[in-house]
Amino acid sequence: xxxxxxxxxxxxxxxxxxxxxxxxxxxxxxxxxxxxxxxxxxxxxxxxxxxxxxxxxxxxxxxxxxxxxxxxxxxxxxxxxxxxxxxxxxxxxxxxxxxxxxxxxxxxxxxxxxxxxxxxxxxxxxxxxxxxxxxxxxxxxxxxxxxxxxxxxxxxxxxxxxxxxxxxxxxxxxxxxxxxxxxxxxxxxxxxxxxxxxxxxxxxxxxxxxxxxxxxxxxxxxxxxxxxxxxxxxxxxxxxxxxxxxxxxxxxxxxxxxxxxxxxxxxxxxxxxxxxxxxxxxxxxxxxxxxxxxxxxxxxxxxxxxxxxxxxxxxxxxxxxxxxxxxxxx
Numbered sequence: 001x002x003x004x005x006x007x008x009x010x011x012x013x014x015x016x017x018x019x020x021x022x023x024x025x026x027x028x029x030x031x032x033x034x035x036x037x038x039x040x041x042x043x044x045x046x047x048x049x050x051x052x053x054x055x056x057x058x059x060x061x062x063x064x065x066x067x068x069x070x071x072x073x074x075x076x077x078x079x080x081x082x083x084x085x086x087x088x089x090x091x092x093x094x095x096x097x098x099x100x101x102x103x104x105x106x107x108x109x110x111x112x113x114x115x116x117x118x119x120x121x122x123x124x125x126x127x128x129x130x131x132x133x134x135x136x137x138x139x140x141x142x143x144x145x146x147x148x149x150x151x152x153x154x155x156x157x158x159x160x161x162x163x164x165x166x167x168x169x170x171x172x173x174x175x176x177x178x179x180x181x182x183x184x185x186x187x188x189x190x191x192x193x194x195x196x197x198x199x200x201x202x203x204x205x206x207x208x209x210x211x212x213x214x215x216x217x218x219x220x221x222x223x224x225x226x227x228x229x230x231x232x233x234x235x236x237x238x239x240x241x242x243x244x245x246x247x248x249x250x251x252x253x254x255x256x257x258x259x260x261x262x263x264x265x266x267x268x269x270x271x272x273x274x275x276x277x278x279x280x281x282x283x284x285x286x287x288x289x290x291x292x293x294x295x296x297x298x299x300x301x302x303x304x305x306x307x308x309x310x311x312x313x314x315x316x317x318x319x320x321x322x323x324x325x326x327x328x329x330x
Contacts, residue, residue, distance in 0.1 A: 001025045003069055013212065023069055024207035027179060031066065034161065035073045038106055038138055039080075043131070045141045045160045049148045051198045052167040058174040059144045059166045063110055064089070064214030070108040070140060082107040086215050091227040093119075093126035096141070100134040112224070113144035124152050131159065149193045156189045163188070165198060175210065178203035218263050218271035221251045225272075248272070249282050256283045 002020030009019050034044050046066075050057040067084035074080045082104050089110045090099050096111055103109060123145070130141075145151055148163055156163075163185040165178040180188055181204045188201035213220060225248055255268050256279075269279040 001028060003028065003072055007068075013210075021065070021212065022210050023065070024205075024209070026205040027066075027207055028069065028073075030162070030179070030181070031070060032073050032077065034140060035070065035077050038140060039078060041136075041138060043135050043138050043141070045127075045143065045155070046162050046164070047143050047145060047148065047151060047156070047160045048164040048166055049145045050167050051148075051165050056174075057166045057168055058209070060112055060220075061174075061211070061213055062164070062166055062177060062209045063112075063142050063144060064220075065209060065212070066142065066214070067108045067110055068214035074106060078106075080106055084108050084214060086219055086223055089215065089220065089223070091224060093123040096126050096130050097133055100130065100137055100139055103139070106138055106140070108140045108142065111141070111143045113146060119146075120150060124155075127155060127159070147196075149189065149196050151189075153189070157186050160185065165203070175208050177207050177209065179205050179207060216271075218255050218268045221255045222271045222273075225251050252279065252282050 001023060002018060003023050004021050005019035008016070008021045010016055013021075038044060048059050048063055050059060064084075067088060071082055071084045074082050084107070087099070088103055088108060089112055090096060091112050093111060096109070099109060123143075127143075148156065148165070151160075161182055163180040165180070167176055167178070168174060169176050178198075180201070184201055184204050188198065191200040192198055228247065252268060252272060252274075255263055255271075256265070265279045265283070266276050269276045272279070274282075
């Protein structure tokens, strides 16, 4: 189905033939159920990770898309305006509480993945503090983690309402996920934890998502880079200026490559506070006047999902919507 038709009119995306952005109908109905219930003094936690490589599967893409769809659903169901913007995205567990008081009630807040030496310890402490201090804010919290089976049991089973496994297909293409509602998520964790086996439990449904962040991509990458430099972790202390510069350059290249032309070099330059000529040089890999650009630390996997441009999606071909009560509620 298509959503956000005013935000993404026809022609916004390459090859787009109708207004809006695609979202799987099953996922939309489950989000709509949560939106309906959140005003009844509820707080919801959704978790996402990947069973096929821990990085590069498109977790942030899908979760920010869910964030912007949440805005539309809350407007539709309750006529409540809860914008989803960069301020709704944090990169450190300890930032959750502070940011929770800085967004409107019923907002969607995303804790993006940025693993360091103290990630799991900080995540557990921060989530405990969050639910103790911020439950009355009735927020929809999304958390991206490296590994579902490493999540503390009380959050994997009792606190979270769903789990999404965002993964590559057999051809290493992005845009695929499995959705586990409350009961399926519990069974997956209990049965699969010992051997890290995702095959022990069928998901409630499988879905696909298209390219495109739910927040401005270049600005998102800049904020993530600045966050890395802001925190005085042991990993950052060991980086020399050349390595730090290369991380910045890699983020810039990925912004240019993964956006598939949607971001201009001028937009990327503005986001990273550089000149257009510098951006052009970084993307092309040419030598500058003073220093050479070192090679990428790791090869980037470009966003090469199947070109099933859902713009021509025919409603009668949509599978019947499952009863959300069967997937997401106890």
